Amino acid sequence: MYYKTKGYRLFSIFNYIFLGVLSLLCILPIIHILAVSFSSMAPASSNLVSFWPIGFTTDAYVKTFGNSNFINSLLVSVKRTVIATIIGMVIMLLTAFPLSKEDISFKGRSIYTWFFVFTILFSGGLIPSYILIQKLGLMDTIWALILPGALSVWNVILMMNFFRGLPKELEEAAYLDGAGHIKTLALVYVPLSMPAIATLSLFTMVGQWNSWFDGMIYMSDVKNYPLASLLQTIIVQQDLSKINVDPSMLENVSQRTVRAAQIFIGALPILLVYPFLQRFFVKGIVIGAVKE
């Protein structure tokens, strides 16, 4: 066998080392930030911390959670993520079901399909969308963050392909028993599609949690900023004018540890759902992406 040859063994050793190093590169920066966030001021600001906290302290977290803007934004983000995911999933299911029908049994299917697909190909762009949100009076409301993205055509396509893979006989049986389309969707299709629905709702949740741009342009009051937008402002742009910084905050905590703590809190929900996410998504993606 090939793997017993000397050359292959040598390759194998290097391969393990190489892949191991690459894998670590994906996690070490996050561990570094975590270590900085738990370190005390002096070692953190003189760049002594690598992957383990020096002078362990939770001051940075205490200060972060003591900031009312931060708590506010955290709540906006949670609210947004929950509402948007529920609405998004309901609309996705309602849309994917009719579109998964054959052209013969549902006339107009291809017209609807092109109507939706065209929105992926072409869009009005940033400025007209911004003007629209203004005119609709959605500025500074959570709906400006939820409604424009409530219909994800990509998710609809994935869900539609999943529906098409389900056995037709079940549907026919449901119709024979007198169920209408809506009942069939709710009682036959949805229960059978839980793996796909779970994958897509987790993706939607991650997307909503991570969204920052819409919050920045549609919210003029920093109170309405979702967490990702707030973090963008204070960590990336380092613009502290928008938040009320307590001067005592800067006394015994370094800005660097506070920033690190905020970055970590921003990433935490993703890190927490990730193990569940990972179990599902490989299958979920392959369903829709690779058709051979």
Place this chain on the structure above:
Amino acid sequence: MQRNWSLHLMLVPAVLLAIIFQYIPMGGIVIAFQDFKPYLGFTESKWVGWDNFKYLFLYPDVGQVIWNTLVIAFFKIIAGLIAPFLFAVLLNEVRLVAFKRVSQTLVYLPHFLSWVILGGILLDILSPQGGMVNQLIVALGGQPIFFLGDGTWFRITLILSDVWKEFGFGTIVFLASLSGINPALYEAAEVDGANRFKQTLHITFPALMPITIVLMTLSIGNILNAGFDQVFNLYNPLVYDKGDIIDTFVYRLGILNGKMSFATAVGLFKSVVATILIVISYRLAYKLANYRVF
């Protein structure tokens, strides 16, 4: 036949959302042909015909911005294809299931973090004043590099950090194709005396070709997308000359400087070119690899 009115009914919310949030903004494109003033609105603002587009090609920075976009997107696409391809092939050689699983878990992770989080992390570790990466460079006897403050380094950072974020996730489709290869092919090659390298060359690579061609053709449609999220979270005025892309340019001009008509014209130009490219790339993917999305 069942009654189909309920099918139409189910589509009502999606149709309404698409009309309001997708099709109505398409109508808003008219401001590209106006000298739009928000207080005058669509009807009262002055019509200027193609002036904004003429201005577009005369505006001093636009050529550079388009060039930046193309260069950054091109290298991201190439690197973003090669890295997951090779990683998947190498990972396929790993027989320790636990190692494989841990490695996959780690490399997929950055894909799920936003550029705000990763941008924050990169700002910290790439800092010329004692960021981790520069500490390492200095320890190895080099000079500290101002990654995010020098145009050329900025582009390199964009490309490498994009590969870092996405290469793991990109391996999924390649690994899926690899798992579809019939093991009998390898056994036959073994009997014929092919070593592992030859087997990889003559069985694994050809097996990955269809999906690689699909990804390559589909990427044509993305050549004007150099990644707003990433650039916006990493750039600063020092690197506008080499790092400003169409999307960031539109944002700065349109939202920050209030040149709404001009920014919309730039956006429309991008949108039209992108649509044409996407249609071409989907046709090509269908022709070359029989790939269909819907």
